[in-house]
Amino acid sequence: MSADFFYTVEVIINGLMTGVMYSLVALGFVLIFKASGVFNYAQGVMALFAAMTLVGIQTGQVPFAHLINTIFGTHLHKFGWEVPTLLAILLALGVMILFAFIVERYILKHLVNQDPIILFMATIGLAYFMEGFGDLMWGSEIKNLDVGLPQGGNIWLENATSDWADGFYGFYLDNLDMWATAIAVVLVASLIVFSNYTKTGRALRAVADDNQAALSVGISLRTIWVIVWSLAGFVALVAGIMWGAKSGVQFSLSLIALKALPVLMLGGFTSIPGAIVGGMIIGVGEKLFEFAVGPYIGGATENWFAYVLALLFLVFRPQGLFGEKIIERV
Amino acid sequence: MLDTGETQETLLEVNNIEVIYNHVILVLKGVSLTVPKGGITALLGGNGAGKSTTLKAISNLLRSERGDVTKGTIEYRGESITDLNPAALVKRGVIQVMEGRHCFEHLTVEDNLMTGAYTRGDGKGAVSADLEMVYEYFPRLRERRKSQAGYTSGGEQQMVAIGRALMSKPETVLLDEPSMGLAPQLVEEIFEIVKGLNEKEGVSFLLAEQNTNVALRYAHQGYILESGRVVMEGLASELRENPDVKEFYLGVSEEGRKSFRDVRSYRRRKRWLS
Numbered sequence: 001m002s003a004d005f006f007y008t009v010e011v012i013i014n015g016l017m018t019g020v021m022y023s024l025v026a027l028g029f030v031l032i033f034k035a036s037g038v039f040n041y042a043q044g045v046m047a048l049f050a051a052m053t054l055v056g057i058q059t060g061q062v063p064f065a066h067l068i069n070t071i072f073g074t075h076l077h078k079f080g081w082e083v084p085t086l087l088a089i090l091l092a093l094g095v096m097i098l099f100a101f102i103v104e105r106y107i108l109k110h111l112v113n114q115d116p117i118i119l120f121m122a123t124i125g126l127a128y129f130m131e132g133f134g135d136l137m138w139g140s141e142i143k144n145l146d147v148g149l150p151q152g153g154n155i156w157l158e159n160a161t162s163d164w165a166d167g168f169y170g171f172y173l174d175n176l177d178m179w180a181t182a183i184a185v186v187l188v189a190s191l192i193v194f195s196n197y198t199k200t201g202r203a204l205r206a207v208a209d210d211n212q213a214a215l216s217v218g219i220s221l222r223t224i225w226v227i228v229w230s231l232a233g234f235v236a237l238v239a240g241i242m243w244g245a246k247s248g249v250q251f252s253l254s255l256i257a258l259k260a261l262p263v264l265m266l267g268g269f270t271s272i273p274g275a276i277v278g279g280m281i282i283g284v285g286e287k288l289f290e291f292a293v294g295p296y297i298g299g300a301t302e303n304w305f306a307y308v309l310a311l312l313f314l315v316f317r318p319q320g321l322f323g324e325k326i327i328e329r330v
Numbered sequence: 331m332l333d334t335g336e337t338q339e340t341l342l343e344v345n346n347i348e349v350i351y352n353h354v355i356l357v358l359k360g361v362s363l364t365v366p367k368g369g370i371t372a373l374l375g376g377n378g379a380g381k382s383t384t385l386k387a388i389s390n391l392l393r394s395e396r397g398d399v400t401k402g403t404i405e406y407r408g409e410s411i412t413d414l415n416p417a418a419l420v421k422r423g424v425i426q427v428m429e430g431r432h433c434f435e436h437l438t439v440e441d442n443l444m445t446g447a448y449t450r451g452d453g454k455g456a457v458s459a460d461l462e463m464v465y466e467y468f469p470r471l472r473e474r475r476k477s478q479a480g481y482t483s484g485g486e487q488q489m490v491a492i493g494r495a496l497m498s499k500p501e502t503v504l505l506d507e508p509s510m511g512l513a514p515q516l517v518e519e520i521f522e523i524v525k526g527l528n529e530k531e532g533v534s535f536l537l538a539e540q541n542t543n544v545a546l547r548y549a550h551q552g553y554i555l556e557s558g559r560v561v562m563e564g565l566a567s568e569l570r571e572n573p574d575v576k577e578f579y580l581g582v583s584e585e586g587r588k589s590f591r592d593v594r595s596y597r598r599r600k601r602w603l604s
Contacts, residue, residue: 113394125583199448206434206445213432216391217494218420 004166006161009272010171011291017177020184020285021246025260026115026267026275027188028232033269034208035228036108038119042127044257046096046233049134050208051240051249052213053095055145056138058088063137089237104225112221131254140251145244150175175281180242188276191231192283200227208270262310268323279319282306341367341502341534342388342424347402349380349387349558351395357383359558360402365502370528370535372549372566374542374579379555381538382429385504388536389426390416406502420449427494429510429538431487435480438473442479446497457497463531464493467523483560485516496527502534509541509581517541522547542579546570554579557580 025047032040040046056063060079068076083091107122155170162170162237195201208216215221243253267278286305294301313320342365349358358380365371373381386392387399390411397598404412406424419425425446443464447457465472468489474482479490495503505524509517527533527550537592539545546552548568554562554575562575569575576582 094521113396122389202437202441202445203448205437209434209436210432212391213392213428214445215394215416216426216428216432217374217446218425218498219445220415220417
């Protein structure tokens, strides 16, 4: 087999793994959209905020240091301790769950039975609030997130496959991407099990279908919302860790949400497996397109390819690949 | 047989309630009624009379539709339930079956039924025994247990909605317009099941219904609502024989067919009602 073949395979595998990273973000959207029909604009910022919180806790940063220093004229920056990674992740998760409670208590509760568009507007407001709040709490400089996952290319794999063909130097796969893939698979599997085989999961699906009827059988919408937003916060934390470890924790992290949009259009807004498959199709599609067509049209196709693909899907299959069919009886 | 409800203890007592939607629209102007244990109580009246609102005021689904009970009291077993949320009420044994067959479309029939057991904490064994009981009353649902509820027929969806409520092990079911949009034969079938549940399982029903004819045949006692007020009440057997009920709700009158000329007297006679 020729080197070209192996290069193509390498591109596909890398595409798959990039796609999974998109899926991690898309998952958070799906969870909230399924349960409340609301497109949560703040999902990307939640990932950023979660990552910032994790770094802050891990490195022992003093929250609101700038604010405190300005008001009291102190020079606080760090507590001077480091929190072990696992504990820091758990604490960050705790912060995200607390955040879910606050969102329910101060925003969602007051918007019961309003149109989805009004809730959507509320999430836009929430996104900008969180962005500012995150900066105020942890500072706006670019931070380095290290949770102990291996970085860089996998040398063992590269060496092992380097003599498979002439002119082929072995598969170059990023360790971090491989970890992200494995974690995403576990995450999705557990979310699917949770939603299909537990009582709370069934209640989540019931609320997604008809929240009035869910209320009538004694499912508390407020509890469900807290659960859903906590789950979305958890997914945001995972996405934030992966993306933060890959490209640093900075403002642009919140823009990965934009990459999740075409994934959602492809996979369907209501399907957890759809988010994963959609992400993979987009990942592979944009890498292959860049590899095969890019050189002829000047490259940088990755910036727009996903959106064009999503547009095509909107025309032919508006509910996405795995989206729930809109049941209409005549 | 029809009078059994009269002698037994009172479960639910609604006392002169007033309901306002959105802070401005006055829907109920003082409705009082009692639901005895072990009976079927019918709440009759035309469109917009306030039947559904009365049920929602009791089950407190009103809040989520921006309605509010502004006057009066609602008591269940002597305790005020005006401030309880629907979940707390379901735990106490009061559950509403909403009008218009609100099923969870994408869930299977069996999953739909199981959501009814959400508030229960008495173990899986008891729940699956009740599931079996529901399937016994609604054999059709057993056949369709794996299909998505959205794809079942209207009658089956109504059965799912009732069966789902039964899964919460209710003492009182607030049943809103079960006959809506169903063929007459199915309506009979559903009312027969309601009767069976009432007699064999001892479930009390408060039944809002436009189909006065069917409702009065199955109920023990009835209330007639008009424009947010109770205008008539009594045993179902008495209501059925009442000449005004006959004329205004059952569409038969002693003097035979009315001509257009009588419309004015009809209006005048009806005025006392509202």
